[in-house]
Amino acid sequence: MVLYIIGLGLHDEKDVTVRGLELIKSSDKVFLEAYTSVLSIGKERLEAFYGREDIVVADRDFVECHAEDIYLPAKEGSVSFLIVGDPVCATTHSDIMIRAREAGVQVEVVHNASAMGAVGCCGLQLYNFGQTVSIPYFDENWRPTSFYPKIKYNREGGMHTLCLLDIKVKEPDFEAMKRGKIVYLPPRFMSVNESSEQLIEAEDVRKGGAYVPDKTLCVGLARLGQPDQCIMAGTLEELKEQDFGSPLHCMVICGEVHDMELEALRPYLVENSTFQIDEEGSLFSRDEPDTES
DSSP, X not given: OEEEEEEXXXXXXXXXXXXXXXXXXXXXXEEEEOSSOOOSSOHHHHHXXXXXXXXXXXXXXXXXXXXXXXHGXXXXXXXXXXXXXXXXXXXXXXXXXXXXXXXXXXXXXXXXXXXXXXGGGGSOOGGGBOOOEEEOOOOSSOOOOTTHHHHHHHHHTTOBEEEEEOEEOSOBOHHHHHTTOOOBOOOEEOOHHHHHHHHHHHHHHHOOOSOOTTTSOEEXXXXXXXXXXXXXXXXXXXXXXXXXXXXXXXXXXXXXXXXXXXXXXXXXBOTTOOOOOOTTXXXXXXXXXXXXX
């Protein structure tokens, strides 16, 4: 039998592929991963569209601590593991594929649209992107900047950086746990505004010149693949003040911007943006040209 890892796309129940839908309807068990990303609709809409009422939601604890409950049943029947976006865009899913195959389970992947491809809708060319980074929420005791060297590496090579923004779903309330209660915090989804502020802080701490908050061109994107998707381009200082609306958000820190890319971005530029690009297309600061002649 088979473990089918099926991408659901970016929006709602109708984004699933025809092949994915057929497999979901015929599977003995169906799990919906609700850890690395979320759809704009609830499980009930999916069940109504798929014609079944037995979808099991796999939250973070389920995926990280009980993954065998997802893939081992595929030894005796067919199992569909549903992933928002595309299945191969998160290391969590790659880990499950490896473990399933090691356990003797046949694995098949059904691909779909993801943010890593859909980000090209802003006009930046996908072949000009470098390493993708994740921006985690800062808190009082943990303010990691491990993403910073990767952004700098990309920009030094003229490449754009896709930043995937943190989501917190079914996070435990540790203060409540100290009192012997199991309580979960409300879901949180990082916005372009929050990530812009954290990126500005990271540059202030690292001081490596990876980007210039009031000059480097960036792109904020919200609800990719949905009818009300939002795209705005400008500096980090400008994007942190814009209203991108409801989640999910992601953003891009631009590297070298070619003429065609810039033309495609113009409709999304914040009014009177102060971003700078020199003649060579680089957004790194260079010495001002000598104008005395």
